[in-house]
């Protein structure tokens with residue numbers, strides 16, 4: 001279980017963040033002006049939380065790669081990189097939205 | 102390495118691996134017994150065979166048949182378009198033909214072809230005797246073949262769909278598409294998706310649970326990684342298109358207005374649901390092909406894949422990120438501005454993993470000594486074509502450019518570059534590369550070069566000019582064009598190119614007829630020098646014994662492996678239980694867990710496929726009674742097929758080699774059945790999730806027409822009975838010591854689920870919500886219908902358990918059936934609750 005969590009956790013965070021960002025962006029489009037700022041802050045907060053979580057996963061996996069398991073360093077390294085990638089992707093996809101608002 | 106000993110995943114002591122290869126000679130008659138158990142089919146048995154060595158070949162063959170058929174349609178179109186104002190095809194026929202060409206290529210060729218490759222290759226690559234559910238893959242194959250052929254034949258009766266391969270309503274609604282042409286598409290494709298999902302379940306469980314011992318994730322072949330991600334993506338993406346086709350069919354057949362704007366529906370819902378599937382579809386097709394490339398490139402370059410783990414990472418990233426881009430097909434539909442920015446960002450990001458793969462292949466080719474044999478040529482050709490397609494794709498991902506190029510021949514050119522480079526050429530590379538594994542002769546090198554040359558040249562001749570015709574403004578999907586706009590030359594060249602391409606395919610067919618000799622007792626063997634287990638000497642039982650794997654390229658790195666495996670010096674050298682069997686191992690470290698007894702051929706899965714196909718086809722021609730009958734027969738066949746599952750063997754444990762004893766029965770998460778059930782439930786959950794999305798989406802289109810939900814009493818009653826039903830069914834497993842009690846609990850659980858469903862349905866009816874009147878009515882009823890379907894299945898399962906109890910098949914020695922039924926019922930309860938609360942609390946609860 002732990003293996004899959006560290007391998008896919010970061011990317012799953014990315015997916016969750018994507019969905020949330022999509023929902024919030026849609027809400028912003030149909031809501032009145034005074035609701036837009038709080039929604040934007042919500043997304044900003046969410047983005048920060050997801051990025052931090054992904055980075056935490058990456059660090060954890062990187063540490064684990066120093067005590068390799070049966071499958072060697074492969075899985076922990078892969079997990080570390082996957083989570084790092086997810087963190088970058090999360091920033092990347094919320095940038096256009098946060099930039100504009 | 103220093104430090105504490107590495108923890109085991111299952112408690113299996115991996116030091117036992119040291120016992121292999123065993124010494125000494127194997128007992129007499131062991132190999133003969135294995136051969137007898139896995140014997141070849143005789144006479145009519147070739148229809149009921151389930152061995153993947155056969156089914157895999159059939160499956161690939163059928164996919165290639167559809168490739169040729171859809172190719173013939175392409176030639177017809179190119180003949181029509183070769184010169185301006187031609188009369189080869191009438192407009193309506195042209196519409197049917199381009200729709201069929203696109204649909205058959207995408208749904209009946211591309212996805213099944215790569216899935217077929219998985220069924221054929223995976224057991225050998227993973228060191229299994231067969232995939233865990235051989236009858237399921239056979240069922241998937243027959244359902245696909247019968248359904249696909251019937252679907253294709255609609256063309257001969259002028260009944261073929263004509264709405265384009267993505268079937269946008271309102272064009273495909275009954276107003277603009279009367280007649281049953283569109284229904285053929287909806288039911289036919291919906292049905293074939295079910296077969297694809299069945300295959301995906303098989304692949305996931307196979308890759309996770311039937312690997313050779315020691316094949317930890319770092320030693321999992323790259324092709325298996327690709328197939329794993331591929332199958333996972335099918336599980337996530339296909340439910341969306343199943344839901345979409347069901348909703349549109351409901352609108353057409355019963356008048357439920359999901360997409361009809363006059364009654365609160367919205368055609369954009371179709372586009373969302375379709376492209377949530379449709380874009381990942383491109384990567385779904387591309388991933389296994391990339392997996393094949395990543396296997397073939399090292400073999401022809403004679404060096405390990407450079408950056409193996411980066412390629413795996415790229416697969417994983419593609420698997421996720423490709424879901425974040427569906428709306429880029431809708432840039433021109435006036436989406437809200439901010440979401441366009443997001444989708445555009447994801448669309449650009451998704452080309453990165455593809456880039457990583459391409460660089461890894463190039464680096465591998467550069468670091469090894471490339472041989473320009475037939476697979477090698479196709480590999481190089483694929484790289485070139487795919488990169489060109491990728492470039493035009495990045496262009497189209499930029500929103501302003503897409504506004505210009507949308508719906509012109511530029512897109513047709515782009516899509517064919519990507520698909521042919523990303524999937525067709527790799528597939529041909531795979532066919533040339535792996536033919537010696539299944540056939541007595543390899544394919545001809547000389548003809549292979551011709552095939553490659555003609556296909557490569559034809560491809561560029563046909564599609565390079567289309568970029569130009571597109572930029573000159575020629576729209577796609579037009580059956581002809583007027584002279585005098587400079588479109589003549591590029592169109593003529595395109596048509597010539599199409600025929601050159603076809604000539605290449607023809608030569609390949611000739612080559613196959615001359616050299617392809619499967620199912621024999623001899624195989625050409627490892628002519629290209631690959632490093633994977635699939636090149637071990639093998640018979641119909643796969644390898645004689647199942648090796649302990651210690652390398653990513655076992656045949657390159659493990660000395661004498663082939664010899665020792667063939668001499669039976671590894672796991673499972675014989676058939677300890679006297680039947681077909683394979684080893685089940687753990688998902689991460691591939692530690693042996695138990696022995697899986699496998700079924701032998703029988704006709705039930707074939708009949709099940711026939712009747713399932715019958716159900717959908719008869720539904721299309723509106724023969725409802727016959728259709729229901731066929732559906733019932735299909736269910737009977739499936740139950741009959743499951744009947745002999747879950748029977749403990751007399752030997753509780755057996756020696757699987759070198760004195761290692763493993764159990765012969767398993768339940769819970771170590772068993773393959775549990776994994777299959779969980780994956781199936783994920784499919785159900787995805788359909789539910791997409792329905793909830795549809796619900797919210799439709800509400801956001803006409804919030805003021807949404808009416809308040811029924812009273813809270815019904816809510817309370819339905820909640821209580823759903824929770825009670827699910828809990829009873831789940832707890833039944835603990836009462837197996839008293840079989841009647843356990844059976845009664847399952848039945849009561851099913852009944853309570855039925856009650857919850859009935860209460861919910863009737864409360865909506867009592868406030869007069871009609872499915873035809875409004876989008877709310879339609880979508881609430883759709884969610885209810887999905888739940889009703891699950892409740893019906895749950896009822897059948899409960900009766901099945903009762904029947905098994907009557908035969909004395911329920912008891913503490915066989916928990917698996919009760920456990921899986923319990924899981925299903927508990928899921929049904931949860932699904933019912935989600936539907937219940939979403940439809941009641943949203944949007945009413947917000948106010």
Ligand code: HEM
Pocket residue numbers: 172175176178179199200202203204206207210211264265266267513516517520521524525560563576577578579599602603
């Ligand atoms: C050399 C072989 C092929 C030729 C000559 C060819 C030709 C064509 C032509 C002429 C069209 C119709 C353009 C229009 O009128 O808008 C088309 C559409 C299409 N083709 Fe192909 N094609 C080939 C191979 C493939 C393959 C291998 C695939 C997929 C794996 C594919 C998928 C499609 C799709 C999805 C469409 C769009 C259909 C639609 O507009 O609904 N084609 N092709």
Ligand SMILES: [Cu+2]
Pocket residue numbers: 379380381383426427429430
């Ligand atoms: Cu796309």
